[in-house]
Amino acid sequence: MTQAELSELVKRSEFTPVAGLSAEDCVTLYYYMQLTRTFEMRLASFYRQGKMVGGVYLGTGNEATSVGATYTLEDRDILAPTHRDIGAHFVKGESLRAMALQLLGRAEGPTGGKDNGLHQGNKEINTLGMISHLGAMISVAAGAALASKIKKSGQVAIHFIGDGTSSIGDFHEGLNFASVMELPVVYIIENNQYAYSTPNSKQYACDWIAQRAHGFDMPGIVVDGTDVVEMYRVTKWAVERARRGEGPALIESQTMRMRGHSEHDSADYVPQKVMEKWEDKDPIDILKNYLRDWGVLTDVTREQIDEQIESEVEKAFEYALDAPVPEGPEAANGVYAR
Amino acid sequence: MAEITYIQAISEGLREEMQRDESVFLLGEDIGNYGGAFKVTKGFVEEFGEERVIDTPLAESAIFGMSIGAALQDMRPVAEMQFSDFVSTGFNQLVNNAAKIHYRWGAAVPMTVRMPTGGGVHGGPFHSQNTEAWFFHVPGLKLVAPSNPYDAKGLIKAAIRDKNPVLYFEHKYLYRREKQELSGDDFLVEIGKGRVAREGEDLTVLTYGSMVPTSLEAASHLESRIDVEVIDLRSLMPLDMELIIGSIKKTNKALIVHEDIKTGGIGAELSARITEEAFEWLDGPIRRVASIDTPVPFAPSLEEYFMPNPDKIAAGIQQLWDY
Incomplete structure (x- = not known):
């Protein structure tokens, strides 16, 4: 749905902006989060139906973090997402159709079937394609921010990192470099408690990963990543600070991976009590309650948005499922830029 | 025409490309005020400023990652390895990231990596290796290895103008031993031609x-x-x-x-x-x-x-x- 279509549905009579977010903004955030959930649940069912090639990595529980943080960016800014950030891609401007084509490995998609998952970049909307070696993109995002600094273009970069990624050497190299050079980049750790099956207790010994920011001389902030308004507020502060030339920041979003590492994984290593605790903190439910309490959106209107999203997702997948797969010999093309 | 050494030819090629194109910048360890371990970039900070001649922390993986990120924003970074042996600590960024981006999602990565290479200078096991074969096996990288000042200059300029990641193997033994008279003309040596x-x-x-x-x-x-x-x-x-x-x-x-x-x-x-x-x-x-x-x-x-x-x-x- 377009911003204008969403605006028409907003009840704005008595709303005072929260964290700089207007009533329209709040409804737009809801749209992207619900879109993410709907899109991903469709992927999960395709996986079970055997329609997907390869693994399916979902961001259920991560919607507020991914969408709320990315919503702080301007069109020209740089986004380096990770593999549970479908929502971030959508907010930055990736189309549903392109996303569906990508995840189904179709010829027309952003990688033309050459790479899987959320590995695509898009020069037009300035997203950087991730690689599976987590941590590698930390310095790549810094390099994009360095280009902004050299060109004095005022662009800011956001890069999402997982909790597991904080253990690899590239984390240290990238954050140190970014801080030494005071680059306009904001790092957001999506701390979803598990790296595949490894719990945080085996990943790091400190209380919060954000504590490490102190050693790099940058702000380190822990935020409730299930609350999109909080996520937006804190990220906005860091992005504005970076845009003013005051350097990078490290934000740790506390959230939960509500499914397995990939759809093949039942995640039975996560204690039931832990899952139940986090089920009470579903990011979309939290925002729904806000919208109702603030009188921004009635349940009836919200359901209209949900139906519209269902139909948009349906259309995107209908198109992608019928789209051709790449021809075999295409595998030989594109190694070099010409 | 003046006679110049192989290492002077590399410097001249870099300087000319930086004068010609503002998107070209250098990053590496000790390349700024110190002018590089072999003095290839001596005087560059004075001419081009600290923003285009960047002294980096000791972090090869980040040097390459930063180069990739800048290249994806249409800059043309030239990363210097102090010795090509140290490329191993940044290996992943070259072989899994830089080399595969164009194939994966179609974006060009116009970056150059300078690789001071080789033995005969009594550098021992970690300052003497020839590392080209490590990268020869990786689709998406280009590799060049000049043997004389003319090719050294023509190939560094061609590498910088190429749209792909190019590893430029400059041999330390040749730095001051190979000399040649070169014209001041702007010339390139085509990558892919012996x-x-x-x-x-x-x-x-x-x-x-x-x-x-x-x-x-x-x-x-x-x-x-x-x-x-x-x-x-x-x-x-x-x-x-x-x-x-x-x-x-x-x-x-x-x-x-x-x-x-x-x-x-x-x-x-x-x-x-x-x-x-x-x-x-x-x-x-x-x-x-x-x-x-x-x-x-x-x-x-x-x-x-x-x-x-x-x-x-x-x-x-x-x-x-x-x-």
């Missing part, structure tokens, strides 16, 4: 980098008896197969010479390709003269034993000629 360093009819030596002058010396020792053709590959990826096969069809004998160790070196692939493409034209086995399969030893006597030299190459030529 050259005939010495014309001959009897036997072809295929080589690159420091082994070009060494092979030429060996060829001149033998010139009264054997008319040796020496091909300077210049570009290791892509290889100039047309030039290579043309020479083999003329001389019918191939000797491959490289300073890198023998096993799994570029010579192995060259040998296989010649066999595939020109087997009927050969009248002897393809042979290799290369370093022995050990780490690069430190003591001069050991390093001398380890590496090819004119005598060892001449012996290889003679044995193949006698076959």
Whole structure:
């Protein structure tokens, strides 16, 4: 749905902006989060139906973090997402159709079937394609921010990192470099408690990963990543600070991976009590309650948005499922830029 | 025309590209005020400023990652490895990130990596290696290895203007030993094109980098008896197969010479390709003269034993000629 279509549905009579977010903004955030959930649940069912090639990595529980943080960016800014950030891609401007084509490995998609998952970049909307070696993109995002600094273009970069990624050497190299050079980049750790099956207790010994920011001389902030308004507020502060030339920041979003590492994984290593605790903190439910309490959106209107999203997702997948797969010999093309 | 050294040719090429194109910038360890471990970038900070001549922390992976990120924002970074041996700590960024981006999602990564390479300077196991074969196996990278000032300048400029990640293997032994008169004109050496360093009819030596002058010396020792053709590959990826096969069809004998160790070196692939493409034209086995399969030893006597030299190459030529 377009911003204008969403605006028409907003009840704005008595709303005072929260964290700089207007009533329209709040409804737009809801749209992207619900879109993410709907899109991903469709992927999960395709996986079970055997329609997907390869693994399916979902961001259920991560919607507020991914969408709320990315919503702080301007069109020209740089986004380096990770593999549970479908929502971030959508907010930055990736189309549903392109996303569906990508995840189904179709010829027309952003990688033309050459790479899987959320590995695509898009020069037009300035997203950087991730690689599976987590941590590698930390310095790549810094390099994009360095280009902004050299060109004095005022662009800011956001890069999402997982909790597991904080253990690899590239984390240290990238954050140190970014801080030494005071680059306009904001790092957001999506701390979803598990790296595949490894719990945080085996990943790091400190209380919060954000504590490490102190050693790099940058702000380190822990935020409730299930609350999109909080996520937006804190990220906005860091992005504005970076845009003013005051350097990078490290934000740790506390959230939960509500499914397995990939759809093949039942995640039975996560204690039931832990899952139940986090089920009470579903990011979309939290925002729904806000919208109702603030009188921004009635349940009836919200359901209209949900139906519209269902139909948009349906259309995107209908198109992608019928789209051709790449021809075999295409595998030989594109190694070099010409 | 003034005579300049190989290392001055690299500096001139870098300077000219930085003057020509504002998107070109340098990053590496100690390259700023200090001017680089080998002084290739001496005076660059004064001319171009600290924002385009960046002294980095000691972090090879981040140096390459930053280069990739900047290249994706349409800059043209030139990253310096202080010694090519240290590339191993940034390996992943080159082989899994830079090399694969265009294939994966179509974005060009116009970055250059300067790789001070090779032995003969008594640097020991970690300051002397030839690392080109590590990257020869990775689709998406281009590799060049100049042997003289003209190619050093023409190839660094071509590497910077290329839309792909280019690893530029500059040989430390040649830095101040190779000299040439160069015109001040703006010229490029095309990546993917070798050259005939010495014309001959009897036997072809295929080589690159420091082994070009060494092979030429060996060829001149033998010139009264054997008319040796020496091909300077210049570009290791892509290889100039047309030039290579043309020479083999003329001389019918191939000797491959490289300073890198023998096993799994570029010579192995060259040998296989010649066999595939020109087997009927050969009248002897393809042979290799290369370093022995050990780490690069430190003591001069050991390093001398380890590496090819004119005598060892001449012996290889003679044995193949006698076959």
